[in-house]
Amino acid sequence: MGTTKSRDDEWADWMRAGIAGDTVAYRRLLEALSPVLRQMARNGLARAGASAGDADDVVQETLLAIHLKRHTWRPDEKLGPWIAGIARYKLIDNLRRRGKRAEVPIEPMIETLADTPAEPEVSVEDVSRLVDGLPGRQGEVVRAVAISQRSIREAAAGMSLSEGAVRVLLHRGLKKLAAQYRMENA
Amino acid sequence: MKTDDLIHALAQDAAMREPSPNRAIGIALVTGGLAAAAVFAMLLGPRDDIPMAMHELRFVFKFILTGSLAAVAVNMAAGAVRPATSMERRGWLLLTPLALMVTALAFELLSVPRDAWMERLVGTNWLVCLTYVPLISIAPLAAMLLAMRRGAPTRPVLAGALAGLASGALAAMFYAAHCPDDSPLFVAVWYGLAIGIVTAAGALAGHRLLRW
Numbered sequence: 001m002g003t004t005k006s007r008d009d010e011w012a013d014w015m016r017a018g019i020a021g022d023t024v025a026y027r028r029l030l031e032a033l034s035p036v037l038r039q040m041a042r043n044g045l046a047r048a049g050a051s052a053g054d055a056d057d058v059v060q061e062t063l064l065a066i067h068l069k070r071h072t073w074r075p076d077e078k079l080g081p082w083i084a085g086i087a088r089y090k091l092i093d094n095l096r097r098r099g100k101r102a103e104v105p106i107e108p109m110i111e112t113l114a115d116t117p118a119e120p121e122v123s124v125e126d127v128s129r130l131v132d133g134l135p136g137r138q139g140e141v142v143r144a145v146a147i148s149q150r151s152i153r154e155a156a157a158g159m160s161l162s163e164g165a166v167r168v169l170l171h172r173g174l175k176k177l178a179a180q181y182r183m184e185n186a
Numbered sequence: 187m188k189t190d191d192l193i194h195a196l197a198q199d200a201a202m203r204e205p206s207p208n209r210a211i212g213i214a215l216v217t218g219g220l221a222a223a224a225v226f227a228m229l230l231g232p233r234d235d236i237p238m239a240m241h242e243l244r245f246v247f248k249f250i251l252t253g254s255l256a257a258v259a260v261n262m263a264a265g266a267v268r269p270a271t272s273m274e275r276r277g278w279l280l281l282t283p284l285a286l287m288v289t290a291l292a293f294e295l296l297s298v299p300r301d302a303w304m305e306r307l308v309g310t311n312w313l314v315c316l317t318y319v320p321l322i323s324i325a326p327l328a329a330m331l332l333a334m335r336r337g338a339p340t341r342p343v344l345a346g347a348l349a350g351l352a353s354g355a356l357a358a359m360f361y362a363a364h365c366p367d368d369s370p371l372f373v374a375v376w377y378g379l380a381i382g383i384v385t386a387a388g389a390l391a392g393h394r395l396l397r398w
Contacts, residue, residue: 018200027197034189060192065398067196069338071204072268085269089340093397131187146187146195171202174195182397 007114012079019070030063036116037062037087040109044091048102054094062090064178084109097184130180138173141166207267207337214333215260218326219356225322226360230314233364247290248362248373252355255283255381259352263330266345267337273344290370298369309367312376318364319380320387323350323357327388331395339396346392347385354384 005013011029018026041058045051065086073082088104095102134142144155145166156166204210239245258279265271298306330349339345358377367376 018197019203021201023197023200026200027193030193030196031190034193056189060187060189063189063192063196065338067199068204069269069398072207072338073270074268077270081270082268085340086338089269089338129187142195145198146191149191149194152198167199167202170195170199174199178398 008078008080012075015070015073015079016075019075030067033066033083034059034063036113037083039116040084040087040112041091043108043112044088044102044104045095047104048095048100050095050098050100058091058094061094061178061181062087064174064181065090068175068178080110080113084113093182097182130177130184133180134173134176137161138169138176141169142173142177145170204336207333208264210333210336211260211264211267211330214329215326215356218329218353221325221329222322222353222357222360225325226318226364229321230318230361230364233366236363239368242368244294244368244370245362247286247370248365248368248377249359251283251286251290251373252359252362252377254286256352256355256359258283259348259355263334263345263348263352266341266348267334267339269338269340273341287370287374291374294370303371306367306369307371307375309369309372309376311365311367312372315361315365315367315376316380316383319354319357319361319377320384321357322360323353323384326353326356327384327391331388331391334392334396335398338398339392342392342396343389344392345396347389349392350385350388351381353388354381357384 011032014025014029014032018029037059038055041055041062042052045055045058066083069086073079084106088106088109092102092104095104131139131142131146133139140159141155144150144158145152150158152163152166152170155161155170156163159166161169233239261279262273262276265273265276294306295303327349330353331346334345334349358381361380362377367373
């Protein structure tokens with residue numbers, strides 16, 4: 001006790017808590033990750049000669065992937081290499097959709113993961129317009145929860161739906177959003 | 187949508203999580219394996235002299251080889267859907283079926299006179315082998331690909347190829363119970379080719395289906 005926990009250990013703790021349903025710890029993890037992912041995206045886009053202005057797009061897509069694929073992380077393994085693996089795949093995929101083929105080595109990403117300050121930064125940039133195009137109830141729920149920053153309960157009350165229904169719609173809506181990212185410029 | 191909005195939405199979705207990829211692949215193996223068994227039973231069925239053949243080392247070897255190859259391929263496929271897995275390290279496991287094959291070939295070449303080699307290699311059933319191994323592998327391959335889509339394969343082509351290798355080896359294991367050709371020479375060439383075809387099909391499918 002008394003020793004400072006490594007960042008990876010702390011993040012892994014938050015991820016485990018998140019998996020167990022702890023919304024607060026999970027949010028803390030995603031907030032800590034986003035500046036790091038943004039730095040990774042900027043570096044990667046610059047190396048491939050793409051505009052670094054799209055970094056936030058890559059960040060959002062990567063956050064979605066981390067969320068939807070977190071069952072592929074084993075709670076007893078280090079979190080950093082897993083995050084770097086997802087971020088690298090999403091960066092390559094994003095570049096490929098824009099017709100750019102780039103070598104994206106994993107080592108610098110793992111370094112970025114270790115070095116970038118993880119102070120939560122407020123991104124004011126309004127990037128994804130894809131959420132506006134999400135159809136039907138799924139779209140309504142995602143917009144209510146994301147853009148209006150409501151809880152499941154508030155959204156359910158506002159839409160006269162059960163909380164369970166809102167949960168399912170939100171999850172499907174997020175999957176759909178990830179799928180639409182992939183279709184973009186495909 | 188701002189990144190902060192997205193994070194809020196993701197946090198609200200914290201409780202929703204998919205089952206582990208190992209579980210999904212396990213279920214795919216059981217359902218795909220049962221379907222493969224049904225296809226095998228309907229189209230081919232085991233050969234008549236199984237009780238005799240069980241005492242024949244060459245016959246038994248076909249199951250040891252295809253079984254170990256299937257096990258290694260399944261293990262690698264399960265690794266391929268987790269982003270931080272070192273596939274190179276798991277790849278060394280392929281040396282086990284390879285060593286088995288080389289040993290069996292050496293044994294065969296030493297124990298069979300040279301003029302019989304070609305006859306044993308060509309065998310009688312190679313066209314059946316090349317046709318039915320891919321046919322039996324279709325169901326397990328489809329099941330495995332569907333299961334692996336739920337994972338996060340960062341190398342989709344490799345992941346698809348491994349699904350093909352696993353289902354090809356599994357199909358060859360069924361086929362081995364039908365095929366009268368037991369020589370390791372036959373197995374190396376025709377089983378190898380048939381499993382190779384399924385592996386290539388898996389790689390192609392992976393390129394299309396395993397992106398996420």
